[in-house]
Amino acid sequence: MCYTVLNKKRRPSGTKNFMRGTSMKKTQAALRFKAFLSIVLFLLGLAGIACYFLIRYKLFGIAAGMEEDLATTLSRVSLEIGALCAVLGFVAIIVCAVKLSKVEKQIKAEEKAAADAKNAETAAEADVRAVQPIEQLTASDYGPIMYVPAMEAPQVVVIGDKQPIDEKFAQIARMDKTQFVVYVARLFSRKGYAVKLTPVADNYCIDMLVEKQGTITAVSVVQSTGLLGKNDVACVCEGRRHYPANNAMVLTNSYYDSSAVDYAREHGLVLVDHNVLASQYMA
Known part of the structure; x- marks a missing residue:
């Protein structure tokens, strides 16, 4: 007995799109790590500024026993370093946030494009099936199913x-x-x-x-x-x-x-x- 089987053809996945998507994921992870470091730097800057006030106005025990010149020098250094770290950290946070936003939008766009491509492929396969003629399954009126031993x-x-x-x-x-x-x-x-x-x-x-x-x-x-x-x-x-x-x-x-x-x-x-x-x- 002869019968026809629908051939289900699958197109190979887009290697370039996959590699590009993987690269974007790595970029996203790197930016998130940089954003974390930027936040740490910003917090260290705020800590340095806080030390300036603590030393300058002798708000804790060690500063109270310091000589005036030493306290002034330490407070100035803490302020300068703290302000620099805070500014750099804040700028880095803004830059990372902007880049992350762009990368995430691009990832979403690529995922949507991949989903659309998959839907289009499914529709194309359906179209191919639609144009294929359905062939008659031949069978004799008598006798067992012929493929059985x-x-x-x-x-x-x-x-x-x-x-x-x-x-x-x-x-x-x-x-x-x-x-x-x-x-x-x-x-x-x-x-x-x-x-x-x-x-x-x-x-x-x-x-x-x-x-x-x-x-x-x-x-x-x-x-x-x-x-x-x-x-x-x-x-x-x-x-x-x-x-x-x-x-x-x-x-x-x-x-x-x-x-x-x-x-x-x-x-x-x-x-x-x-x-x-x-x-x-x-x-």
């Missing part, structure tokens, strides 16, 4: 047989995920749909696209032995955005609980459960 063939549902539904579902329960997906693809093909399978990995919860009369539906196939809830169908609503689909469907061999039904009703998802699968697709 011969020794496993008796365990696989035979399409076209007058096999009881219960027996078919019992065999479905023994399938793995891939076998069930291909089996469902053949069911759609027999009903006149063109079918295209998506990649096994990174397919955004969408296992195949089916098309009939110009309407494309993104289908998620879920094999389960229990009830499916909201969390089991929510990813399909998100995943449909990555494909050129008009509708989205979740198909299972099991049933849905009320949370899944409410979520599907709210988001316009089509739910196919055990009964619908048996009556409308496997009959």
